[in-house]
Each structure stands twice: as structure tokens, then as C-alpha cells.
Amino acid sequence: MPPFARSLSGLAAFLALLLPSLARAAPPAASPTLAAVLARGVLNCGVAGNAAGFSLPDSAGVMRGIDADGCRAIAAAVLGDQKKLKFVPTTTENRFTALQSGEIDVLVRETTWTLGREASLGLEFGVINFYDGTGFMVKKSSGVTSARDLDGATICVEPGTSTELAIADYFRVNAMKYTPVEIQDLQEIHNAFLSGRCDAYSTDSSALAGFRFTQGAHAEDFVLLPELISKEPLGPMVRKGDDKWFDIIRWVSFAEITAEELGVSSRNVESFHDTTNPDIRRLLGLEGDLGKALGLDDQWAFNVIRQVGNTGEIWQRNMAPLGLPRGLNNLWNRGGLLFAPPLR
Amino acid sequence: MAVAALRPRALLWQALALGVVAGVIAVFSINAAHHLAARHIATGFGFLSAAAPIPIGESLISYTPSVSTYGRALLIGVLNTLKVAIPGCLLATLLGTLVGIARLSPIALLARLAALYVELLRDLPLLLQLLFWYGVFQTLPAPRQAMRPLPGVFLSNRGLRIPDLVWQPGFTGVAFALLGGIALSFFLARRTALAPGLAVRLGAFLPVLLLPAATLALYRPAFRVDWPALHGFNFQGGASLSPEYAALLTGLVLYTTSYVAEIVRGGLAAVARGQWEAGAALGLPRGAVLRLIVLPQALRLIIPPLTSQYLNLVKNSSLAVAIGYQDLVSIADTTLNQTGQAIEGVALIMAVYLSISLTISLAMNFYNARLARQAG
Numbered sequence: 001m002p003p004f005a006r007s008l009s010g011l012a013a014f015l016a017l018l019l020p021s022l023a024r025a026a027p028p029a030a031s032p033t034l035a036a037v038l039a040r041g042v043l044n045c046g047v048a049g050n051a052a053g054f055s056l057p058d059s060a061g062v063m064r065g066i067d068a069d070g071c072r073a074i075a076a077a078v079l080g081d082q083k084k085l086k087f088v089p090t091t092t093e094n095r096f097t098a099l100q101s102g103e104i105d106v107l108v109r110e111t112t113w114t115l116g117r118e119a120s121l122g123l124e125f126g127v128i129n130f131y132d133g134t135g136f137m138v139k140k141s142s143g144v145t146s147a148r149d150l151d152g153a154t155i156c157v158e159p160g161t162s163t164e165l166a167i168a169d170y171f172r173v174n175a176m177k178y179t180p181v182e183i184q185d186l187q188e189i190h191n192a193f194l195s196g197r198c199d200a201y202s203t204d205s206s207a208l209a210g211f212r213f214t215q216g217a218h219a220e221d222f223v224l225l226p227e228l229i230s231k232e233p234l235g236p237m238v239r240k241g242d243d244k245w246f247d248i249i250r251w252v253s254f255a256e257i258t259a260e261e262l263g264v265s266s267r268n269v270e271s272f273h274d275t276t277n278p279d280i281r282r283l284l285g286l287e288g289d290l291g292k293a294l295g296l297d298d299q300w301a302f303n304v305i306r307q308v309g310n311t312g313e314i315w316q317r318n319m320a321p322l323g324l325p326r327g328l329n330n331l332w333n334r335g336g337l338l339f340a341p342p343l344r
Numbered sequence: 345m346a347v348a349a350l351r352p353r354a355l356l357w358q359a360l361a362l363g364v365v366a367g368v369i370a371v372f373s374i375n376a377a378h379h380l381a382a383r384h385i386a387t388g389f390g391f392l393s394a395a396a397p398i399p400i401g402e403s404l405i406s407y408t409p410s411v412s413t414y415g416r417a418l419l420i421g422v423l424n425t426l427k428v429a430i431p432g433c434l435l436a437t438l439l440g441t442l443v444g445i446a447r448l449s450p451i452a453l454l455a456r457l458a459a460l461y462v463e464l465l466r467d468l469p470l471l472l473q474l475l476f477w478y479g480v481f482q483t484l485p486a487p488r489q490a491m492r493p494l495p496g497v498f499l500s501n502r503g504l505r506i507p508d509l510v511w512q513p514g515f516t517g518v519a520f521a522l523l524g525g526i527a528l529s530f531f532l533a534r535r536t537a538l539a540p541g542l543a544v545r546l547g548a549f550l551p552v553l554l555l556p557a558a559t560l561a562l563y564r565p566a567f568r569v570d571w572p573a574l575h576g577f578n579f580q581g582g583a584s585l586s587p588e589y590a591a592l593l594t595g596l597v598l599y600t601t602s603y604v605a606e607i608v609r610g611g612l613a614a615v616a617r618g619q620w621e622a623g624a625a626l627g628l629p630r631g632a633v634l635r636l637i638v639l640p641q642a643l644r645l646i647i648p649p650l651t652s653q654y655l656n657l658v659k660n661s662s663l664a665v666a667i668g669y670q671d672l673v674s675i676a677d678t679t680l681n682q683t684g685q686a687i688e689g690v691a692l693i694m695a696v697y698l699s700i701s702l703t704i705s706l707a708m709n710f711y712n713a714r715l716a717r718q719a720g
């Protein structure tokens with residue numbers, strides 16, 4: 001989308017805040033977001049649409065990435081079909097307004113969970129779907145091997161991100177100077193870095209790995225510096241005050257983790273219909289009424305696993321090709337941080 | 345008085361219209377307040393005095409991320425917008441006038457070239473042109489291989505670096521003296537314009553030289569030059585012009601020039617041919633006819649549409665976001681993103697652009713009215 005169209009959608013979101021909304025008629029006890037999604041039959045899911053590994057259309061025009069699969073999982077759980085989904089591209093700058101105004105139902109856009117955002121935006125984070133950290137990428141030819149060598153450097157960064165805040169802190173604490181080049185359009189940032197306008201490109205290290213991957217044969221010309229200068233837990237966001245919807249977003253993610261833990265995947269999920277394992281029976285809705293309690297049907301997790309897969313499959317499909325080690329994003333019992341409360 | 349002449353019914357309609365507008369604004373405000381409260385979104389302008397952790401690449405005043413306030417960051421945004429808008433309007437006027445006159449030139453090649461320029465630049469989207477110029481400036485060599493057109497001047501993909509005079513307190517006095525000298529000379533020149541004798545007329549310009557010279561002699565500030573030098577990644581010292589600024593200014597000026605040229609051409613063409621012929625009959629050269637007879641009449645037709653072009657240039661400068669120049673919109677966007685104060689941020693952007701635009705309109709209307717008085 002060209003920037004002026006983005007500004008337009010930002011303006012539309014801004015106007016939506018001013019105008020009386022039509023959604024106010026929903027009954028107070030139920031989830032207004034869930035009711036709206038069910039009535040519409042389509043989930044409006046805000047993504048980046050330009051970040052390899054998170055959400056980027058492939059050569060056939062299909063959106064690929066863990067954020068894209070996050071949207072699919074919610075659509076599968078809520079509407080029973082992962083295809084009943086509309087990807088809404090958002091920028092770092094209009095993403096929150098798009099969610100606040102109701103233009104999207106959920107924002108799955110590699111957004112960092114911070115106190116400031118949760119306290120002042122009227123939005124909240126459902127869960128962490130990716131553990132990341134701010135990193136720096138430089139050209140191998142520059143000879144830079146550590147972030148400490150970046151004193152005086154020009155750094156390309158996206159405006160309105162937690163990255164720009166992390167860099168400001170890092171350089172201040174280490175008494176170093178830098179010149180920012182802040183460009184909203186990701187493609188223009190990449191061009192500026194490739195042309196040598198910037199000495200370093202900084203963003204979440206996963207996005208840097210994704211960027212290097214998209215350079216194809218030239219990937220070897222770029223080095224990811226060893227320092228990660230901040231914690232960047234990324235996750236989906238929803239509007240505050242809709243606890244039922246919040247629960248759904250959170251438990252869809254937990255269901256994917258639980259499935260990997262139990263060895264249930266999209267390929268073998270059908271074979272479990274006569275299993276005696278009570279954990280798997282509850283997960284797949286063969287036992288208990290957990291889906292109804294969420295406001296969904298009991299097949300919700302079964303649909304998620306069969307149509308989208310468990311956390312391991314989602315990783316293998318989207319992040320492994322970028323050459324990223326799984327690290328913190330592995331299950332808790334394999335050295336990672338993925339841990340789901342019991343589904344019972 | 346005009347109001348007294350109005351009939352009561354007309355007054356009633358006007359009051360009704362005013363009431364409707366006020367009512368709509370009130371509905372918007374109440375709804376916004378209701379929605380913000382319902383969504384637990386913080387409101388108010390308190391964020392302006394909070395420390396701004398956002399980095400800013402170029403600034404006319406000092407700024408330290410995480411120490412300076414959001415208010416100061418936004419002020420830098422306003423200054424950066426003006427830094428593009430003011431030279432942009434001046435350059436577009438100058439170039440536009442030249443191209444417009446060239447289009448009416450009896451030399452066919454010059455007229456065709458000017459026409460080609462206007463058609464090409466006017467027909468391409470401005471955003472595309474900005475991205476093009478930004479791409480062009482990025483093809484400049486890296487700092488280590490920087491071009492050195494003059495000693496101490498470096499041109500690289502980090503921008504233009506030139507030696508800078510280290511500012512001494514005395515210089516401010518000299519600058520004021522220079523301004524005062526110009527004003528005084530202007531006044532004297534008008535008084536002596538018709539005076540006999542070249543010496544008297546030239547004498548009117550003496551204050552321009554004398555006043556600053558006297559101030560210099562009084563303060564005797566030290567002249568120290570800050571030479572840029574390659575140090576680590578980039579040049580340190582001297583004054584700099586960033587590629588983002590250069591691309592934005594170039595794109596805006598060349599684009600607006602094509603419109604100004606058409607306005608100037610139209611204005612000149614609207615002056616009756618007889619005026620040119622009368623001037624020629626008096627034995628005046630073509631340049632003098634243009635300057636003394638045609639332009640003064642054309643100006644009254646040129647000023648109103650030219651004002652619109654100035655306003656367009658100022659507003660178009662907000663496309664800076666696309667090429668990473670941190671103008672008001674860019675910094676306000678980042679601010680509202682980091683603080684979540686979307687309505688306040690957008691309101692500030694609107695207030696600033698409205699102020700700049702109204703100032704330009706008022707100044708140009710005043711100038712136009714004066715021209716009309718002189719002519720009448």
C-alpha cells in the first residue's frame with residue numbers, strides 16, 4: 001500500500017473514533033468482538049504483510065508466516081475454517097488505531113509487549129507468540145563485529161517501534177552517538193541500508209534474519225551482530241474490556257503449544273479420535289465442554305490443529321527456512337519458554 | 345455597516361448555520377470523549393512535557409533522546425517543516441518565473457524545452473518523484489570515497505558536508521545590524537530613486553555595508569572555522585545537509601516549479617500584446633519591457649494562484665515520511681505511536697498546518713491588495 005493510502009486508513013481509523021459506533025447495541029455479557037466476527041463470517045486480522053517469517057505473501061500470493069498462521073488459527077477456532085479470514089495490512093504507525101477503532105478484530109503484527117502500550121492504548125496483549133530481541137545488522141565489508149563498535153554510526157530504523165526506544169537507551173547508557181534514519185516504508189528502509197545510506201539496520205533480530213534470507217545469494221554479505229540489546233516479546237493484541245475475546249486469543253495459542261507437547265500434529269490429529277489419553281481427549285473436544293465455556297464449539301482446538309498445526313509445525317514452516325535457531329521459542333521442557341497452563 | 349443592512353431573516357439563517365456547525369462539532373467531541381473513556385485510552389496534552397525517547401536525525405535546535413520532551417521534539421518537527429517550506433517556496437518562485445518566461449521566449453528551442461519540463465514534471469505523481477530523487481542521492485559514493493568538489497566540502501551518500509563558521513555571540517549582533525542596514529537602505533533607496541546623480545543613489549546602499557562593519561569592529565568576534573573530517577563511520581564537524589532533506593527539497597521545488605511556470609506564463613500571456621508593442625515603440629529592450637511594463641501588470645493575476653501553490657508545497661512536504669525526512673508529520677506520527685495520543689497528535693498537526701497556511705494566505709493577500717492599490 002502506498003504511504004498516502006496508509007495515511008488514509010489511519011485517518012479513517014481516527015474518524016471512526018469520532019463517529020458514533022454501530023457495535024454498541026451488542027448485549028453486554030457476551031463478547032462484542034466474537035459476536036461481530038460470527039455475524040460477519042470473516043475474521044479481520046491485522047498483520048504487517050511485509051516481514052519474512054511473520055507475514056509475507058509467497059509467490060502464489062498466499063500470506064506466510066507465524067503471524068499469518070496465528071490469524072488462521074483464530075479463524076479456525078472461531079469460524080471453523082481457517083480460510084474465513086481477511087488479512088489487513090497495517091504499518092507500525094497505524095496498527096494501534098486500526099485495532100482501537102474496530103477496523104480489525106485482532107492485531108498479530110510482531111508487536112512488542114510493553115507496560116506503556118498496555119497501560120495507555122486501551123489495548124492488551126493476549127499471549128507471547130515469539131520471544132525476540134533488538135539486534136543490529138551490518139555489511140560484512142564494514143568490519144564491525146560488535147554493537148560497541150557502532151559509535152558515530154548511522155542507523156536505519158522504523159519510526160514508532162520499540163526498536164527506536166531500545167536503541168536510544170543503548171547508546172545513551174554506553175555514551176555513544178548515532179544518527180537515526182527513520183523511514184516508515186520497510187522497502188525504503190531496506191533500500192537505504194543496501195545503498196549504504198546507513199551503516200547498520202536495527203530491528204527485531206528475527207526480522208533481521210528474515211531480511212538477510214530475502215537477499216538470496218547476497219545473504220553472506222551481511223552479519224547479525226551478537227548483541228541483543230533488549231527483550232522483545234511479540235504477541236497478538238486485542239481491545240481491552242472484551243474478556244471473552246481475550247480468552248479465545250490466549251487459549252488458541254495455548255492449544256497449539258499443548259498439541260506440540262502431546263505430540264498431536266496436523267498430520268496425525270485424525271488418528272486420535274479413539275485415544276484414551278485424557279489430556280488429548282480434552283484438547284480435541286472428545287471429553288468435557290471446554291470449547292463451549294470459551295463461547296466456541298468443542299471442535300475449536302481440533303480445527304486449529306488440523307488446519308494450521310501445532311507450534312512446532314508453525315515454526316518449521318515459517319522460521320526454520322530463515323535459518324533461525326529455535327532457542328527461547330522452544331517448549332519449556334526442551335530449553336525454551338513455551339509453556340501452556342493445563343487445558344482442563 | 346454590512347451586518348446592519350442584513351434583513352432579520354438572513355440573520356436567522358446564518359445563526360442556524362452556525363448552530364448546525366457547532367452542533368456537529370459538539371457531537372464529534374462528546375462521542376470522541378465517550379469512546380476514549382470506554383476504551384481506557386489516556387487523553388490530554390500532558391505527554392508534551394514527558395521525556396521523548398524517540399531519536400531525531402536532524403534538528404535546528406539541540407535535542408537529546410530520553411532527556412528532551414515530546415514538546416521539544418514536535419517543535420523540531422515544525423522547524424524541520426519550515427526548513428523545507430520556506431526555501432522551497434522561494435526557489436519554486438524563482439525557477440517557476442524563469443521557466444514561465446522561457447516558455448514565452450521567441451527562441452523556439454528554449455520555449456520547447458521549458459514546455460517539455462512543465463509537461464513531464466507536472467504529469468508525474470510527486471511521491472514517485474521524491475522516491476526517485478532519494479534513490480538518486482543514495483547512489484552517491486560512501487563517506488570513504490566521498491567526492492571533494494572544493495577543499496573541505498564532501499559529497500557522499502551521507503549528504504553534503506561543508507566547513508562551518510563557529511558561531512560567536514557577536515555574530516548575532518552583526519546579523520541584526522545587517523537586517524537593520526538592509527531596511528535602512530531600502531528606505532533610503534526609495535527616497536533617492538529619482539534623485540539626480542549616481543553617487544546619491546549608490547550612497548543609499550551604504551548602510552548595508554557600514555552597519556555590520558561597525559558592529560564587527562565593536563565586538564571583534566573570533567573567526568573560527570569548523571572543518572569537516574572523516575572520523576569513524578562518518579564526517580564529524582562542519583555543517584551538513586542530509587540526503588533526505590536534499591531529496592525532499594529537490595522534489596518539491598522541481599514539481600511546484602512546473603505549476604508556478606504555468607501560472608507565470610498565463611499571467612504574462614494575459615497582458616495585452618499592445619503593452620509589449622508600446623514598450624518596444626518607446627525603444628525599450630525586451631527585458632526592460634518585461635520587467636517594467638508587463639510583469640507589474642501580470643503580478644496581479646499571478647499572486648492568487650501562486651498562493652495556492654505555496655499552500656500545496658507546504659502540505660506536500662508531509663510526504664517526507666516516505667523518504668525518512670523528519671518533518672512535523674513524521675515526528676508527530678512517531679509521537680502518537682509511542683504515546684498512544686492519536687487525537688491530540690492529529691489535532692496538533694492540523695493546528696500547525698492551519699497556522700502556516702493562514703499566515704501564507706494573509707501575507708499574500710496583503711501583498712496582492714497593496715499591488716492593487718498601487719495599480720489603482
